[in-house]
Each structure stands twice: as structure tokens, then as C-alpha cells.
Amino acid sequence: MNKDVIVTKNISKTYGKGDVKVHALRRTSINITLGDYIAIIGPSGSGKSTFMNLIGCLDKPSSGKLFIDGTDVSQLNENQLATIRREKIGFIFQKYNLIPTLNALENVSLSMSFAGVKNKERLKRAEKLLGMVDLSKRMLHKPSELSGGEQQRVAIARALSNDPSIILADEPTGNVDTKSGSRIMGILEDINNKGETVITVTHDPNIAKRAKRILKIQDGVVSEENA
Amino acid sequence: MLKDNFNLAYKNIRERMSRSILTLLGIAIGIMAITSLMAIGEGMQDAVTGELSSLSDTIIVTTGEGISTSSMGMGGGISLSEDNGEYLTERDIADIQRIHGVKDVNTQLSSIGIARYNGEDVSVYIIGMETEPMELKYGLEDIESGSLLKEGDKNKIVIGYDVAHEYFDTDVYIGGRIKINGKKFVVNGIFAKQGGGSISPTSNVILLTLGDFKKLTGESNIRSATVKVYDIDEVDSIAEKIEQEINENHGEDDYATATTMSSILESIQSVIGIMQMVLLAIASIALVVASIGIMNTMLTSVMERTHDIGIMKAIGATNKDVMLIFIIEGILVSVVGGTFGILFGIFGSQAISALMARSGMGGGITLIPVITMTSVGLAVGVSILVGILSSLYPAWKAARMSPIEAVRYE
Known part of the structure; x- marks a missing residue:
């Protein structure tokens, strides 16, 4: 039995107060184990982003408890959350979100610099990761000089840089063509096969089908769908 | 970490070259004013001291209030008081x-x-x-x-x-x-x-x-x-x-006053000292304006980079990391500006003294501007301080952004 990397106990998230109170996420309890490959689906406005922000430690639940790798993060302050994000979570965004002034190599090593990894070691690791996503020859290019698919692969390398236990991918193929999209999904699956937990938000039923588990979110309620 | 911050700051400054140069120029002018005024002040002290210290074995005895000193004519003149009939x-x-x-x-x-x-x-x-x-x-x-x-x-x-x-x-x-x-x-x-x-x-x-x-x-x-x-x-x-x-x-x-040269020297030096303070105070205004310039540029930069700040926070930058990035950027701009300011100040003070010598101002005293290590150190210190102070608020604003909203910001 694999250990749980994410455990939510009755977490909910509400915005506003009184009449304008919005229940973005209602009492949700799920367990995600190490090595899981999860697809999160649901229409827009369903609470997908809220759920992702919570398990990505970008936001705190209004009530309930959330454990990441055994740590209760619902009580942590901003800086402690930043540390959890840095050490436990790798983000991949729909719009790549690379720093435009830095080249691919520097983008990948940036989060390692926040973790205090030494420069030499960082560059070595960044080169290795960029090699893994097949970008060894484009390391010194800036995001504006790379295609969408290439930028997303840099983002994957960046997400892996601090050796996280969870990869959170928010519509990773949403902005790239089909061919690049399947290549990116292939990389994510490779990562998963190596034992990494991968959680991806998607609209594409074909991508969802490739996951081991599917979580469907509707009106702030999370339910398991049989894959 | 610090090296990376420098790298980030440098890249950002280069990205916004013309704006950065203008900000830099502001600081350079402020520091130039301070450096050159200090150099001229020091030079003035030296010139007067040199002129008078050779007479340190001299006492001038007069009736009445004795000798009066004034700062007129830059070099500080000395004259006998009015004939009082004694x-x-x-x-x-x-x-x-x-x-x-x-x-x-x-x-x-x-x-x-x-x-x-x-x-x-x-x-x-x-x-x-x-x-x-x-x-x-x-x-x-x-x-x-x-x-x-x-x-x-x-x-x-x-x-x-x-x-x-x-x-x-x-x-x-x-x-x-x-x-x-x-x-x-x-x-x-x-x-x-x-x-x-x-x-x-x-x-x-x-x-x-x-x-x-x-x-x-x-x-x-x-x-x-x-x-x-x-x-x-x-x-x-x-x-x-x-x-x-x-x-x-x-x-x-x-009835009589015996004035030693050293006391005359002291009073002239204190007059020059006060003059220097006033000049420095005026020069500081330029520096205040320049630091407002830095703050303005930095605030714009924070706004423009809201999205980047969100990304950095999402991938694990703490508030302190983000603050440091902007503070170092502020320091970099003001120290580079300050360095140019010191160089301009050295040349500027030479030019002013040459001009003064040619126009006959300052009398026969040749005023050689003196750049001391103290004034260079002070100028560098002031530029670092200006960099920190003027980037503190923008950096704080950047640091407390919510990563979710900042990432969403386009």
C-alpha cells in the first residue's frame, strides 16, 4: 500500500459573507496516494480551480484539514506555505508561465535558487531536466524564442526541479497543438511511471481517460468517477 | 541566492533600458551634486588652512572687538573692525x-x-x-x-x-x-x-x-x-x-583684543562648515527627487511584473525572496547611478574650480577640489541607502501580492 500524499478532511472554501457567500468547495474528503495519476474534470466555475489552489497550497481552506505529505497545511502561514510549494509541489500552468526575461536554463533553476541549492548543482540539474524533456539544444533560448510546446516542456522541467512529490498540471495541453499535446502527456505519464504523483485538470475526455483515477467536480462537490 | 537576485535584477534593468537609464541619471545627478560640493568644500578648507597655518605663530592685537571674519568672496576674508577712536x-x-x-x-x-x-x-x-x-x-x-x-x-x-x-x-x-x-x-x-x-x-x-x-x-x-x-x-x-x-x-x-591665527582659522572653518552643510542640504534635495524617481520606476516595474511575481511565489518564493529581488534591483540602480555620480562629481568639481579660477572668483586662492575616501564612501553609502529606502515600499507591495491573483493577472 502506497502512502497518502494528499489527504483532505472535510475541507471547504467559501468566499464572501452573508448573502453574497459563495460555496466554491463543499466538505470534501479524499485521499491521493503516492504514484497516483489523477484527472480532474468539470465544467468551468465548478470549483476545479479552487480545489487545485487548495491542494497546491496557494490558498487555505475555510474549514477542514488538509495534509500534504503528512503535514497539516491548513494552519500554516504564507511563508510556510511557500516552503511547502517549493519542496512538495511542482506546478504546470496552462499558459506555461515562464519568466520572460530568463532563458530556459535560468527558468528551470529559479525555483531551486529559492530552495537555496548551490549554483553549480542547480545548473547541472537544470541541464539534466531539460535533456529529459528533449530541450538540450534550446537551453539558452528565452521563452519568446520557443514554441508553445517547447515552453510547456521547460515548465515541466521547472516543475520537477525541486524533486516534488506532487505534480499539479492545470490544463497542460490547453494552449498547444494536438501533436505537442500528446507529447506533453507522454512526458507526464513517464514521470508518473517513475513513481511521481501527477494531478492534471483537463477538459479533454481523451486525456482524462488515460488517468488512473478521475475526480469530477460539480457545484463545489468532488466525486470519484470510474475510469 | 544573492547572485541570482542580482541576475534577475540585472535582466530586468536591461529589459527596461531607457527607463532604467533615466532613473540612474537622477541618482547620478544627486550624487554628483553631493560629491562635487564636498570636494569643493574640502578644497576650500585646505586652501584657507594652507594660507593661514603658516601664520600660526602670529597674534594680532587690536583695540575694540578685534578682527572680524567673513565668508564673503568664498575664501573667507579678514578685516579690521571700524576705527573706534581707541x-x-x-x-x-x-x-x-x-x-x-x-x-x-x-x-x-x-x-x-x-x-x-x-x-x-x-x-x-x-x-x-x-x-x-x-x-x-x-x-x-x-x-x-x-x-x-x-x-x-x-x-x-x-x-x-x-x-x-x-x-x-x-x-x-x-x-x-x-x-x-x-x-x-x-x-x-x-x-x-x-x-x-x-x-x-x-x-x-x-x-x-x-x-x-x-x-x-x-x-x-x-x-x-x-x-x-x-x-x-x-x-x-x-x-x-x-x-x-x-x-x-x-x-x-x-580695551584690546588679541586674536590668534588659529582662532581665526577656526572661525573661518566653522563658517565654511556651515556653508558646506547648507550646500549639502540643497544637494540632498536632488537626491530626494531622485529617490522618488526610483520609487516611481520600481512601482511601475512591480505592476508590470505582477504576473512574474505570482509565478515566482507559486513555485516557492517566500515574501522575503520577492522583497529581496526588488530591493536588490533598487540598490543596483542607485549604486550604478551613484558610481557615475561620483565620477561626474570628480570631473564636475574640477570644472567648477577651473571656472572659478578663470573668472577670478575666490580671489587669489587656488581652490583644488579634494576627493577624500570619506566623501566617496559617504556617496556610496548614501546611494545604497537611497536604493534600499526607495525600493522598500515597492518591494513590500510586490511581496504581499496573492500568488493566485498575481498569476491570473495578465
Whole structure:
């Protein structure tokens, strides 16, 4: 039995107060184990982003408890959350979100610099990761000089840089063509096969089908769908 | 970590080159103003100190309030107070001479006279003194042409530069004849052009032997005496004794004032010091404006990079990390600006002093701007401080952004 990397106990998230109170996420309890490959689906406005922000430690639940790798993060302050994000979570965004002034190599090593990894070691690791996503020859290019698919692969390398236990991918193929999209999904699956937990938000039923588990979110309620 | 911050800051500055240069220029101008003013202030101190410290064994004894100093004419001038009708007597001079440690006492008599040349009348300041102290007081460099008076000279005068070249329609030359109070004198020497900082102004003076002066005016009013001492360390105590002696002679508490050169130096330096502070305060305004410029640029930069800040926070940057990035950017801009400012300041102060020398401002004192390590250190320190202070608020604003909203911001 694999250990749980994410455990939510009755977490909910509400915005506003009184009449304008919005229940973005209602009492949700799920367990995600190490090595899981999860697809999160649901229409827009369903609470997908809220759920992702919570398990990505970008936001705190209004009530309930959330454990990441055994740590209760619902009580942590901003800086402690930043540390959890840095050490436990790798983000991949729909719009790549690379720093435009830095080249691919520097983008990948940036989060390692926040973790205090030494420069030499960082560059070595960044080169290795960029090699893994097949970008060894484009390391010194800036995001504006790379295609969408290439930028997303840099983002994957960046997400892996601090050796996280969870990869959170928010519509990773949403902005790239089909061919690049399947290549990116292939990389994510490779990562998963190596034992990494991968959680991806998607609209594409074909991508969802490739996951081991599917979580469907509707009106702030999370339910398991049989894959 | 720090190296990465520098890298990030550098990349960002380069990305917004023209804006960064303008911000940098603001700081450079502020630091330039401070550096050059400090250099000129230091130079001024040095020039005045150099001029006066050679006279540190000298005490000037006068009646009344004594010597007044002023900052007029940049170099700080010295002048005798108004003639108050009180004079030193021969007995006073003899008493001074007897004080232990006094090397010698020179007196000079002075009066106002009417000088006539080629039918033109002007009012001049006439001084009578023995030929021996005359030689001690004035050197070769003080004389433009001709020579000083010798023992036994009669009806000969030495005239000031302005008397020779400015006072009359035609210039006066050696051998020229000037009537003073109706009596004829021959010009034996002409004083050289002189700066405002001199302790014995000569430009509007006519110098006579003591004998001629007494015959001419019938006066023997001693307004001042110049005392030299053997030991510089005793100069203050001797000055005190001189005042005591003379005040006793006249039965009056504040009859005479003995002023040492070091006290004159001190008061001039304090005047220059105050002037420097005022100039620095004015220069600081430029710096305040420049730091507002940095703050403005940084705030714009924070706004523009909201999205980047969100990404950095999402991938694990703490608030401190984000703050540091912006503070280092602020420091980088102001230190680079400050470095240019120091260089501009060095050249600028040279230019100002060259300009001053050419225009004749600052009198004969050659003002060499002095860049000290202290002023360079201060300028660097101030630029770092300005960088930190002006980027603190933008950095704080950047740090407290919510990563979710910042990432979403396009």
C-alpha cells in the first residue's frame, strides 16, 4: 500500500459573507496516494480551480484539514506555505508561465535558487531536466524564442526541479497543438511511471481517460468517477 | 541566492533600458551634486588652512572687538573692525615686548588720505611702518614691480595694485609722482594683484615709512600690532596675557583684543562648515527627487511584473525572496547611478574650480577640489541607502501580492 500524499478532511472554501457567500468547495474528503495519476474534470466555475489552489497550497481552506505529505497545511502561514510549494509541489500552468526575461536554463533553476541549492548543482540539474524533456539544444533560448510546446516542456522541467512529490498540471495541453499535446502527456505519464504523483485538470475526455483515477467536480462537490 | 537576485535584477534593468537609464541619471545627478560640493568644500578648507597655518605663530592685537571674519568672496576674508577712536600706546607695545615668549612686535600706523595723480583725487588707505617689519611682512611675491622701502628712504611709497591700475584714469608706474594730502611722493613699488583671503589686504593701500607717515599725518595712532611668538604651543596663553596687560594699562575690561591665527582659522572653518552643510542640504534635495524617481520606476516595474511575481511565489518564493529581488534591483540602480555620480562629481568639481579660477572668483586662492575616501564612501553609502529606502515600499507591495491573483493577472 502506497502512502497518502494528499489527504483532505472535510475541507471547504467559501468566499464572501452573508448573502453574497459563495460555496466554491463543499466538505470534501479524499485521499491521493503516492504514484497516483489523477484527472480532474468539470465544467468551468465548478470549483476545479479552487480545489487545485487548495491542494497546491496557494490558498487555505475555510474549514477542514488538509495534509500534504503528512503535514497539516491548513494552519500554516504564507511563508510556510511557500516552503511547502517549493519542496512538495511542482506546478504546470496552462499558459506555461515562464519568466520572460530568463532563458530556459535560468527558468528551470529559479525555483531551486529559492530552495537555496548551490549554483553549480542547480545548473547541472537544470541541464539534466531539460535533456529529459528533449530541450538540450534550446537551453539558452528565452521563452519568446520557443514554441508553445517547447515552453510547456521547460515548465515541466521547472516543475520537477525541486524533486516534488506532487505534480499539479492545470490544463497542460490547453494552449498547444494536438501533436505537442500528446507529447506533453507522454512526458507526464513517464514521470508518473517513475513513481511521481501527477494531478492534471483537463477538459479533454481523451486525456482524462488515460488517468488512473478521475475526480469530477460539480457545484463545489468532488466525486470519484470510474475510469 | 544573492547572485541570482542580482541576475534577475540585472535582466530586468536591461529589459527596461531607457527607463532604467533615466532613473540612474537622477541618482547620478544627486550624487554628483553631493560629491562635487564636498570636494569643493574640502578644497576650500585646505586652501584657507594652507594660507593661514603658516601664520600660526602670529597674534594680532587690536583695540575694540578685534578682527572680524567673513565668508564673503568664498575664501573667507579678514578685516579690521571700524576705527573706534581707541588706539594702542607705545607703553602697550613695550609691555607686549616684555611678555615672556614674545619674539617681536610690529606696529603699523594707518589713516585715510587723499591721493592726487594727474589732477585726479582719490581717497586711499595709508599705512606707515618701519622698514624692517615691512620686509618681514611682505615678500617678493607680493610685489608686482619696483621694490619695498629701505631704511633711510624718504618720500617714497609703495602703492596697491588697485591704486596703480584702477583708481586713476591712467595707470601709475614706478617713478610716478603722487601727492598725498598735498605732499609729493615717488612710487617705489607696486603691490601684486591679491586675493580676498589675504590677512593683509594691499590693493587699496599706500605704504610709507613710519617717519614719513608721522610727518604727513602728525598722528601716531597705533590701531594694531602684529606679535610673533617663539613657541606655537604658547600662542594662546600669550594672547591672553597681552589682553590682560593692555586692559590693565587702560583700566578697561575689553580695551584690546588679541586674536590668534588659529582662532581665526577656526572661525573661518566653522563658517565654511556651515556653508558646506547648507550646500549639502540643497544637494540632498536632488537626491530626494531622485529617490522618488526610483520609487516611481520600481512601482511601475512591480505592476508590470505582477504576473512574474505570482509565478515566482507559486513555485516557492517566500515574501522575503520577492522583497529581496526588488530591493536588490533598487540598490543596483542607485549604486550604478551613484558610481557615475561620483565620477561626474570628480570631473564636475574640477570644472567648477577651473571656472572659478578663470573668472577670478575666490580671489587669489587656488581652490583644488579634494576627493577624500570619506566623501566617496559617504556617496556610496548614501546611494545604497537611497536604493534600499526607495525600493522598500515597492518591494513590500510586490511581496504581499496573492500568488493566485498575481498569476491570473495578465
